[in-house]
Structures are given as C-alpha cells and as structure tokens.
Amino acid sequence: MFTMKNSTKFTLPSALFCLAAAFSYAAPASENWDTLCAKCHGAEGKGQTKIGKKLKVKDYTDAKVQAALKDEEMVKATSDGVTDNGKEKMKAYKGELSAAEITDLVAHIRKFKS
Numbered sequence: 025m026f027t028m029k030n031s032t033k034f035t036l037p038s039a040l041f042c043l044a045a046a047f048s049y050a051a052p053a054s055e056n057w058d059t060l061c062a063k064c065h066g067a068e069g070k071g072q073t074k075i076g077k078k079l080k081v082k083d084y085t086d087a088k089v090q091a092a093l094k095d096e097e098m099v100k101a102t103s104d105g106v107t108d109n110g111k112e113k114m115k116a117y118k119g120e121l122s123a124a125e126i127t128d129l130v131a132h133i134r135k136f137k138s
C-alpha cells in the first residue's frame with residue numbers, strides 16, 4: 025500500500041542521488057566555463073579580463089583565431105595545461121574534469137565565434 029509516508033521514503037534518496045550526480049560528476053560546459061575558465065578567457069571568450077590581458081589569451085570570438093585552432097589541440101591544452109618555456113600559463117584540468125567535460129568545453133568555446 026502506498027501512503028504518502030512510503031513514497032517520501034523512496035523518493036528522497038533518489039532525489040539526493042540525482043542532485044549529487046548533477047553537481048559533482050558532469051557539470052554542464054557553460055557552468056564549468058564560468059567557474060573555471062572565465063576569469064582568464066572571459067565569460068564571452070574574448071579574454072578581456074585583468075588576468076586574460078596580462079597573459080595575452082586569444083580572442084575566441086575571432087573567426088581567424090578559431091580557424092587556427094584544432095579541436096585536438098584545444099582538448100590537449102585543457103587536459104594538460106599550457107606552458108611557455110617551462111612556465112605554466114594555464115594549469116592542467118584533467119584532474120578535475122572528465123574527458124567528456126573537456127570535449128564539451130571545446131564545443132562551448134567554438135560557440136563564441138561571431
């Protein structure tokens with residue numbers, strides 16, 4: 025017999041599980057971008073932030089910049105980070121992002137092209 029009490033018992037753990045899954049395993053690319061990448065690359069991908077300007081990040085709304093970038097290079101840069109003469113310019117994200125999240129972020133960057 026399903027009373028209100030019973031159904032609460034069954035749905036609460038599954039609701040919590042869904043929340044945990046949504047927040048800790050696969051955040052959407054737009055969310056990862058805003059929390060992890062935007063401080064340097066800018067919310068719109070232009071790189072016009074204080075750190076972005078200092079590090080001279082590329083403008084991802086520029087079609088020429090986009091055309092010069094290969095998907096594999098972007099995945100590699102995000103996974104392994106970017107160094108310049110041994111100096112870290114961007115850290116590696118493979119520890120905190122899954123391969124799928126990184127591929128999604130690359131697709132997200134592609135959408136900045138105007």
Ligand code: HEC
Nearest residue numbers: 060061064079080081082097098101102106113114117129
């Ligand atoms: C501390 C600042 C900083 C943060 C945070 C950062 N980046 Fe970068 N990123 C750089 C710099 C500096 C470069 C090298 C200059 C360039 O290519 O624009 C770079 C390069 C890249 C490249 C390679 C472009 C190429 O030329 O091959 C990609 C792709 C990229 N970043 C994606 C991301 C993603 C995705 C995130 C978030 C998960 C992120 N970045 C977070 C600073 C940052």
